[in-house]
Amino acid sequence: xxxxxxxxYENASDEVKAVFDDIKRTRNVKDVNNFWKALAxxxxxxxxxxxDLKQVMQPGALDPLTKEMLYIAVSIANNCDxxxxxxxxxxxxxxxxxxxxxxxxxVVGMASETNALSTAMKVPVDEQYLK
Amino acid sequence: xxxxxxxxYENASDEVKAVFDDIKRTRNVKDVNNFWKALAxxxxxxxxxxxDLKQVMQPGALDPLTKEMLYIAVSIANNCDxxxxxxxxxxxxxxxxxxxxxxxxxVVGMASETNALSTAMKVPVDEQYLK
Amino acid sequence: xxxxxxxxYENASDEVKAVFDDIKRTRNVKDVNNFWKALAxxxxxxxxxxxDLKQVMQPGALDPLTKEMLYIAVSIANNCDxxxxxxxxxxxxxxxxxxxxxxxxxVVGMASETNALSTAMKVPVDEQYLK
Amino acid sequence: xxxxxxxxYENASDEVKAVFDDIKRTRNVKDVNNFWKALAxxxxxxxxxxxDLKQVMQPGALDPLTKEMLYIAVSIANNCDxxxxxxxxxxxxxxxxxxxxxxxxxVVGMASETNALSTAMKVPVDEQYLK
Amino acid sequence: xxxxxxxxYENASDEVKAVFDDIKRTRNVKDVNNFWKALAxxxxxxxxxxxDLKQVMQPGALDPLTKEMLYIAVSIANNCDxxxxxxxxxxxxxxxxxxxxxxxxxVVGMASETNALSTAMKVPVDEQYLK
Amino acid sequence: xxxxxxxxYENASDEVKAVFDDIKRTRNVKDVNNFWKALAxxxxxxxxxxxDLKQVMQPGALDPLTKEMLYIAVSIANNCDxxxxxxxxxxxxxxxxxxxxxxxxxVVGMASETNALSTAMKVPVDEQYLK
Numbered sequence: 001x002x003x004x005x006x007x008x009y010e011n012a013s014d015e016v017k018a019v020f021d022d023i024k025r026t027r028n029v030k031d032v033n034n035f036w037k038a039l040a041x042x043x044x045x046x047x048x049x050x051x052d053l054k055q056v057m058q059p060g061a062l063d064p065l066t067k068e069m070l071y072i073a074v075s076i077a078n079n080c081d082x083x084x085x086x087x088x089x090x091x092x093x094x095x096x097x098x099x100x101x102x103x104x105x106x107v108v109g110m111a112s113e114t115n116a117l118s119t120a121m122k123v124p125v126d127e128q129y130l131k
Numbered sequence: 132x133x134x135x136x137x138x139x140y141e142n143a144s145d146e147v148k149a150v151f152d153d154i155k156r157t158r159n160v161k162d163v164n165n166f167w168k169a170l171a172x173x174x175x176x177x178x179x180x181x182x183d184l185k186q187v188m189q190p191g192a193l194d195p196l197t198k199e200m201l202y203i204a205v206s207i208a209n210n211c212d213x214x215x216x217x218x219x220x221x222x223x224x225x226x227x228x229x230x231x232x233x234x235x236x237x238v239v240g241m242a243s244e245t246n247a248l249s250t251a252m253k254v255p256v257d258e259q260y261l262k
Numbered sequence: 263x264x265x266x267x268x269x270x271y272e273n274a275s276d277e278v279k280a281v282f283d284d285i286k287r288t289r290n291v292k293d294v295n296n297f298w299k300a301l302a303x304x305x306x307x308x309x310x311x312x313x314d315l316k317q318v319m320q321p322g323a324l325d326p327l328t329k330e331m332l333y334i335a336v337s338i339a340n341n342c343d344x345x346x347x348x349x350x351x352x353x354x355x356x357x358x359x360x361x362x363x364x365x366x367x368x369v370v371g372m373a374s375e376t377n378a379l380s381t382a383m384k385v386p387v388d389e390q391y392l393k
Numbered sequence: 394x395x396x397x398x399x400x401x402y403e404n405a406s407d408e409v410k411a412v413f414d415d416i417k418r419t420r421n422v423k424d425v426n427n428f429w430k431a432l433a434x435x436x437x438x439x440x441x442x443x444x445d446l447k448q449v450m451q452p453g454a455l456d457p458l459t460k461e462m463l464y465i466a467v468s469i470a471n472n473c474d475x476x477x478x479x480x481x482x483x484x485x486x487x488x489x490x491x492x493x494x495x496x497x498x499x500v501v502g503m504a505s506e507t508n509a510l511s512t513a514m515k516v517p518v519d520e521q522y523l524k
Numbered sequence: 525x526x527x528x529x530x531x532x533y534e535n536a537s538d539e540v541k542a543v544f545d546d547i548k549r550t551r552n553v554k555d556v557n558n559f560w561k562a563l564a565x566x567x568x569x570x571x572x573x574x575x576d577l578k579q580v581m582q583p584g585a586l587d588p589l590t591k592e593m594l595y596i597a598v599s600i601a602n603n604c605d606x607x608x609x610x611x612x613x614x615x616x617x618x619x620x621x622x623x624x625x626x627x628x629x630x631v632v633g634m635a636s637e638t639n640a641l642s643t644a645m646k647v648p649v650d651e652q653y654l655k
Numbered sequence: 656x657x658x659x660x661x662x663x664y665e666n667a668s669d670e671v672k673a674v675f676d677d678i679k680r681t682r683n684v685k686d687v688n689n690f691w692k693a694l695a696x697x698x699x700x701x702x703x704x705x706x707d708l709k710q711v712m713q714p715g716a717l718d719p720l721t722k723e724m725l726y727i728a729v730s731i732a733n734n735c736d737x738x739x740x741x742x743x744x745x746x747x748x749x750x751x752x753x754x755x756x757x758x759x760x761x762v763v764g765m766a767s768e769t770n771a772l773s774t775a776m777k778v779p780v781d782e783q784y785l786k
Contacts, residue, residue, distance in 0.1 A: 077208030339470030601732030
C-alpha cells in the first residue's frame with residue numbers, strides 16, 4: 001500500500017541498522033515505526049531526518065509534551081494521516097490528558113476558522129505588529 | 132485593501148459596540164484589532180466568533196501561552212498572514228521567549244518535512260496505533 | 263513584483279490579441295485583468311485556460327453567482343490572494359449582497375473548523391455513505 | 394481507527410444526550426453521524442460546534458443546498474475525507490442533481506488550477522479591486 | 525467508496541467511449557484508470573480534462589519524466605492519495621530510478637520545511653527579486 | 656514586517672558568521688538572502704537548515720535545475736511567497752528557459768486541478784498500484 005517496501009531490521013544494511021539502533025536506544029522501544037522502515041529505502045534521508053528530529057524534539061525551552069502537541073497541530077493542518085495517528089499516540093504516551101487533548105483540538109479548530117475568515121477578508125495587519 | 136471596510140467603534144451599531152466592549156474588557160486593551168473591525172460588517176458572525184474564541188482560549192487544561200503557540204503553528208501551516216502576525220505578537224505579550232520561539236518554529240518546520248515524507252510514501256499506520 | 267512581466271494589448275502577439283479580444287467581448291469589459299496579462303507570457307496556456315474557464319463558468323445547472331461563490335470558497339481555502347480579490351469583486355458585480363457574503367464566509371469558516379476536527383480525530387466515514 | 398472512541402447514545406452523559414437529541418430533532422434523523430459521536434468525547438466542544446453549525450447552516454440569504462455545495466467545495470480544498478463524503482451525501486439528500494454536481498466539481502477543479510497559476514506568477518491585484 | 529460509480533467501457537456512452545479510446549491509444553494501455561472511469565459520469569469534464577492533460581503532458585521543453593516528477597511533487601503537497609499512487613507508478617514506468625525518487629522526496633521534504641519557516645517569519649522578499 | 660529582525664553579517668555572532676561564510680562560498684554570492692538573515696536569530700536552526708539544504712540540493716541523480724523546479728512546484732502548492740520568488744529566480748539563474756517555465760506552470764496548474772477532482776470523487780486507487 002506504501003509506494004516503497006518497508007525495510008525490516010534483519011534485512012537492513014549496516015548503515016540503516018545503525019540508525020535503527022539509535023532510534024530504539026533513544027526512544028527505548030523494541031522496534032522502529034513504519035515511517036523509519038519506509039524511509040530506510042533512502043539511507044541518506046533516513047539518517048539526516050532522524051538526526052534532525054532527535055535534535056528538534058529533545059527537551060529544551062519547550063517541554064517534550066508541548067512539542068508533541070505542536071507536532072499534532074501541524075499534522076492536522078497538513079492533513080497527514082500517518083503523522084496524526086503516531087503523534088497523537090506519542091503525546092498520550094507522554095502524559096497528554098483527555099482534557100488537554102480536547103483543548104488542543106478546540107484551538108486547532110478555532111484557528112482554522114479564524115484563519116479562513118482573515119484570509120477571506122484580506123484583513124490588513126495592525127500597525128502595531130509591523131513596527 | 133480588505134474586501135470589506137473596517138468598522139470603527141464610533142460608527143458601530145449598538146450590537147457591534149457591545150462585542151467590542153467585551154473584547155476590550157476581556158483583553159484589557161484600548162481598541163480592538165482589525166480582525167474584529169472587519170468582522171463587524173457581519174454582526175452575527177462577529178458575536179459568534181468572539182464568544183467561541185473567548186471560550187476556547189481561556190485558561191484550562193492548557194495554559195494561555197501553549198494555546199497561543201498552537202494557534203501560531205496552525206496559522207503557519209494554513210499560511211494566514213494576518214494570524215501569524217497577530218498571534219506571534221500575542222504569544223510574545225504572554226511571555227514567549229526567543230528560545231521558545233526558535234523551538235516552536237523548529238518543530239513546525241520539522242513536522243512539515245516529515246508530514247510531506249509520510250504522505251509521499253503513503254506509510255501505513257502502525258498496528259499499535261489502530262487498536 | 264510578479265515573476266513575469268504583464269503583457270499589454272498593444273504589445274501582444276496576434277495569438278494573444280485574439281484571446282484578449284474574446285475575453286473583452288465575452289465579459290463586456292474594456293481591458294483584461296492582470297491574470298490574463300501575466301498568462302499572456304505563455305500563449306498556449308493562456309488560450310487553454312481561457313477556453314476552459316469560459317466553458318466552466320457559463321450558465322448551466324448552476325447559476326453564475328453560485329459559481330462565483332464556489333470559486334471564492336475554493337480560493338479562500340487555497341489562500342490565493344489575487345483570486346480572493348478578483349472573484350469577490352466579480353460576485354458583487356453579479357449581485358452578491360452583503361448578507362449573502364456574510365453567510366458565504368460563515369460557511370467557509372465553519373467548514374474549515376469541522377474539517378480540522380474530523381481530520382484530527384480520523385472520524386470513520388458512516389456506513390450509509392459508503393454504499 | 395479514530396483517535397477517540399465513538400460514543401453511542403446509550404452510553405452518553407445527559408449533557409451529550411441533550412445535544413444528540415437536538416441534532417436528531419433538527420435533522421429528523423434516527424441517529425447522529427460518527428462526527429458527533431467522536432466529538433462527544435469532548436462535551437463542551439460538541440455543544441459549541443453543534444450550536445454554531447445549526448446557526449450557520451440554517452436557511453437565510455443563501456438556501457440550504459447552496460450552503461452544502463460551498464461546504465463541499467471547502468472540504469475538497471481542505472482534503473477532508475469524512476467531510477467530503479458526508480456533505481456530498483447531504484447535498485444529494487437536499488436535491489443536488491448530477492448536473493449540478495458536475496458543475497460544482499468543474500468549478501472546484503478550475504479554481505484550483507487558476508489559484509495555482511496566480512500564486513505561481515504572484516500576479517498583482519488589479520487596481521480597481523483595491524479601491 | 526467513491527462519491528460516484530465507476531463507468532466501465534462496455535456501459536459507456538459513445539461520447540465517453542471516444543475519450544476512453546483516445547486515452548488507450550495515446551498511452552498504449554488496455555484499460556483506462558479509475559480516475560477516468562469516475563470522471564466519465566461527467567462527460568464534458570472528462571473530455572476537457574483529458575484534452576488538457578494530453579496537451580500539458582506531451583514532450584516539450586521538459587521531458588516526460590520531469591513532468592511526472594513535478595506532478596508527484598504537487599500531488600504530495602496537495603495530499604492527493606490517488607494522484608500520489610498513480611503518478612509515482614507512472615514515473616517509475618517512465619524510468620525513474622530509486623535514487624531519483626529519493627532525491628525527489630528529499631527536495632519535497634526540504635521545501636516543505638523551508639516553506640514553513642519562511643512563512644512563519646514573514647521573511648521579506650529580497651530586493652533583487654522584485655526588480 | 657518580518658516577525659524577527661534581519662541579522663546582518665557585521666552584527667552576527669561568530670557561529671552565524673561561519674554559516675554565512677559557507678553559504679557565500681558555496682553559492683559564490685556576496686551576501687546571503689533574507690531567509691538566512693531571518694533564520695540567523697536562531698543559530699541552531701540556521702546551521703541545521705543550511706547543512707540539510709546543501710546536502711539535498713547538491714547535484715546527484717537529479718540535476719540542479721530539476722531540483723529547483725521541484726522546489727518551485729512545492730512552494731506554489733504550499734503558497735510560500737518568499738520561496739516562490741527566490742526559487743523562481745534561482746531556477747532562471749540556473750538556465751530555466753521561458754518555455755520550460757511555461758511547461759512547469761502548466762503541469763503545476765493541471766496537477767492542482769486533477770488533484771482536486773480525484774479528491775472530490777474519492778477515486779479508489781487502481782489495484783495495480785497497490786501490489
